[in-house]
Amino acid sequence: MTLVTVFFAMVVMFLVIQNMPGDPVETLAAEISRTENLEITLATQKAISILNYDPNVPTMERLFKYVGGILSGNLGDSLVYRKPVLTLVMGALPWTLLVLTISLSLSFTVGVLMGIFIAWKRSRWLNSALTVWQSIFGSIPEYIVAYLMVFVFAVTLGWLPSRAPYSATVTPGPNWTFISSVINHAILPVMSYFITTVASWTIGMRANALSVLGEDYVAYAQARGLSQKRILISYVGRNSILPMITSLAVSFGFMFGGSPLIENLFLYPGVGYYLNQALSRRDYPLMQGMYFIMIVVVVLSGFLAEKIYAVLNPRLRER
Amino acid sequence: MKKNRSTSSGFRAFFAVIWRNPLSRIGFIILLVFLLMAIFGPLFIPTLKSNYAARLQPPSAGHWLGTDMAGKDVGLQLILGSRDVLLVAAYAASFAILFACVIGIVSGLRGGMVDEALMLFTNVVLTTPSFPMTMILSMVIRTTNPLVFGLLLSLWSWAGLAKAIRSQVLNLKHREFIEASRIMGISQFNIILHDVVPNIVSYIAVNFISIMKNSITASVGLMILGLAPYQGNHWGIMINVAISQTGALLGSGSMTYFLAPVTCLMLFQLGSYFFATGLDEALNPRLRS
Numbered sequence: 240m241t242l243v244t245v246f247f248a249m250v251v252m253f254l255v256i257q258n259m260p261g262d263p264v265e266t267l268a269a270e271i272s273r274t275e276n277l278e279i280t281l282a283t284q285k286a287i288s289i290l291n292y293d294p295n296v297p298t299m300e301r302l303f304k305y306v307g308g309i310l311s312g313n314l315g316d317s318l319v320y321r322k323p324v325l326t327l328v329m330g331a332l333p334w335t336l337l338v339l340t341i342s343l344s345l346s347f348t349v350g351v352l353m354g355i356f357i358a359w360k361r362s363r364w365l366n367s368a369l370t371v372w373q374s375i376f377g378s379i380p381e382y383i384v385a386y387l388m389v390f391v392f393a394v395t396l397g398w399l400p401s402r403a404p405y406s407a408t409v410t411p412g413p414n415w416t417f418i419s420s421v422i423n424h425a426i427l428p429v430m431s432y433f434i435t436t437v438a439s440w441t442i443g444m445r446a447n448a449l450s451v452l453g454e455d456y457v458a459y460a461q462a463r464g465l466s467q468k469r470i471l472i473s474y475v476g477r478n479s480i481l482p483m484i485t486s487l488a489v490s491f492g493f494m495f496g497g498s499p500l501i502e503n504l505f506l507y508p509g510v511g512y513y514l515n516q517a518l519s520r521r522d523y524p525l526m527q528g529m530y531f532i533m534i535v536v537v538v539l540s541g542f543l544a545e546k547i548y549a550v551l552n553p554r555l556r557e558r
Numbered sequence: 559m560k561k562n563r564s565t566s567s568g569f570r571a572f573f574a575v576i577w578r579n580p581l582s583r584i585g586f587i588i589l590l591v592f593l594l595m596a597i598f599g600p601l602f603i604p605t606l607k608s609n610y611a612a613r614l615q616p617p618s619a620g621h622w623l624g625t626d627m628a629g630k631d632v633g634l635q636l637i638l639g640s641r642d643v644l645l646v647a648a649y650a651a652s653f654a655i656l657f658a659c660v661i662g663i664v665s666g667l668r669g670g671m672v673d674e675a676l677m678l679f680t681n682v683v684l685t686t687p688s689f690p691m692t693m694i695l696s697m698v699i700r701t702t703n704p705l706v707f708g709l710l711l712s713l714w715s716w717a718g719l720a721k722a723i724r725s726q727v728l729n730l731k732h733r734e735f736i737e738a739s740r741i742m743g744i745s746q747f748n749i750i751l752h753d754v755v756p757n758i759v760s761y762i763a764v765n766f767i768s769i770m771k772n773s774i775t776a777s778v779g780l781m782i783l784g785l786a787p788y789q790g791n792h793w794g795i796m797i798n799v800a801i802s803q804t805g806a807l808l809g810s811g812s813m814t815y816f817l818a819p820v821t822c823l824m825l826f827q828l829g830s831y832f833f834a835t836g837l838d839e840a841l842n843p844r845l846r847s
Binding site for chain 1: 681685687689693694695698775779782783785801823824827830832
C-alpha cells in the first residue's frame with residue numbers, strides 16, 4: 240500500500256510538473272544563443288543535451304524514463320545548481336529532519352507530560368490557560384509566529400541568529416563551536432513549530448488521560464495502595480500515550496508541508512527551501528526530486544508510526 | 559429524519575445556540591465584522607492613490623494605521639483587501655466541499671470498484687503534503703481571478719473531508735429511512751439530496767469554516783513566497799511587500815504596515831476557531847442540551 244501511494248503520488252506530480260507553462264529548454268536555448276552567438280537550432284540541441292530533457296519526446300516515454308531513473312537512484316541533474324539532484328536532496332534532507340524531529344519530539348514530550356499533569360491535577364486555572372494558548376497559537380499559521388519571533392528575538396533583542404543553519408565563521412565538522420552554532424541557529428525555527436503545536440498534543444493527551452483515569456483498573460490500582468508515581472507512569476501514562484503515536488505521523492507530514500515557508504524565512508537550506516528555489520527558478524528536476532523526497536519521507540513516517548504502535552500495543556503483538 | 563420545523567424557527571434556534579456559547583458568540587461577532595467590512599467597505603472607499611510625499615508614515619490622525627511604501631493608507635487598504643481574502647477563501651472552501659461531497663457520497667453509496675479507485679486517489683492526495691503541492695500547482699495555474707485562485711487552493715484540500723463523508727455515508731446507508739426510500743423507488747439522486755445531505759450538513763458546515771481558515775493560511779503563504787501573482791490588496795500581498803520591500807522586520811518605521819494585516823489574519827483565524835466550536839452543536843439537534 241505504501242509503495243502504491245508513493246508511485247501514484249509520483250505520477251501525479253510528474254504530470255503536473257510536465258504541464259507547467261514556460262519551457263526550460265527554450266529559456267536556456269535563448270540564453271545560449273545570446274551568450275555564445277550560436278544559431279537557435281544549434282543552441283536548442285545544446286540546451287537539450289545540457290538539461291538531458293527533450294521536449295519532443297512524448298510525456299509517457301519521459302515518465303518511464305523518470306521512473307526507471309528513480310529505481311536506479313538517479314533523480315536527474317539540477318538546472319540551476321548544475322549538480323545531481325540526489326546530492327542536493329541528500330544535503331538538504333538532514334537540515335529539515337534535524338529541525339522537524341527536534342520540534343516534534345519536544346512538543347510531543349512537553350505536550351504529553353503537561354496533558355497527563357493537567358488531567359491528574361484537574362486544575363481549573365491550568366485548563367483555561369491551555370484553552371487560551373490553543374485558541375491563540377493553534378489558529379495562527381506557524382510562519383506568522385516565526386516572523387514575530389524573528390522580530391522580537393533576532394532583530395529587537397538580538398539574542399538569536401535568524402538566518403542560515405550555522406554562522407559563516409565556523410568550519411563544519413565534529414567540533415564544539417560548529418555544533419553550538421547549529422543549535423543556536425535551530426532555536427528559532429524549532430520554537431516556531433513548538434509554540435504552534437504543543438497545545439494540541441496537550442489537549443489530546445489530557446482527553447486520553449482523563450478517560451483512562453476513569454477506568455476501573457486505575458481505581459483498583461489505587462485501592463491496592465500502589466504509589467501515585469507507579470499509577471501515573473505504568474497505568475495512566477502507558478495507556479493514554481498509545482493513541483497519540485499514530486497522530487505523530489500525521490503531525491510530521493503536516494509540519495513537513497509547512498517547511499517551505501519556515502525554511503525560506505530562516506534561509507535554512509532544507510528540502511522546503513530548495514523546493515521554493517526550484518519553483519521560482521523553474522528547475523524541473525530539482526522540483527521533482529524535492530517533492531519526491533517529501534512524499535517518501537512522509538509515507539515512511541506513517542509506516543514507522545504504525546510499526547511503533549504495533550510494538551507498544553501489547554494487544555497487537557504476535558505470539 | 560427530515561426537519562419538520564419551519565425554516566425561520568430553525569434559524570432562530572441556530573442563533574440561540576451560537577449566542578449562548580460565549581466562545582462562538584465572540585467568533586460570530588468577529589466574523590460578522592469582517593464580512594460587513596468585505597461587503598460594504600469597498601463601496602465607500604475610492605481607489606487609493608499613491609502619494610510618494612507621504613511614504614511609510616507612522617500612525618496619525620489622518621492615517622490611523624500609517625501609510626505604505628507608496629503613501630497609501632494602510633487601514634483603507636486592509637478593508638479593501640478583506641474582500642479578496644474572504645472571497646478567495648470562500649471559493650476555496652466551496653470547491654473543496656463540492657469535491658469532497660461528490661467523491662465521498664459516490665464512493666460510499668456505490669461501493670465496489672468505484673469506491674476502491676476513488677479511495678486510492680483520496681489516499682494519495684491525503685498522504686502527499688498539501689502546501690508544497692499547492693505551491694507546484696500555483697506555477698501551473700497562474701491567475702489573478704479570485705474564483706480560479708480559490709479552485710487552485712481547493713485542489714489539494716478536500717481529501718480528509720471526502721474520507722470522513724464516505725464513512726458517514728456508509729454509516730447511514732443501511733439505516734431504515736434510507737432503505738425505505740430505496741424500496742419506495744425514489745431515485746438515487748433524490749435519496750442523496752433529501753436523505754443523505756441533511757444528515758451530514760452540520761459536519762460540512764464545521765468543515766467549511768476550517769477549510770476556509772486553512773485556505774487563508776495557504777493563500778497568504780503562497781503570496782509571501784511570491785508564488786501567487788499580485789492581486790489587489792490581499793493581506794498576503796501586504797505582508798509580502800512589507801517584508802521584502804520595506805524591511806519591516808528590521809525595525810523600520812513600516813512595522814504597522816506589517817503588523818496590521820498580520821493582526822487581521824490572526825483575528826480572522828481566531829474568529830473562525832471560536833465560531834466553529836459552537837457551530838456543530840447549533841446545527842446538530844441531537845447534540846443540543
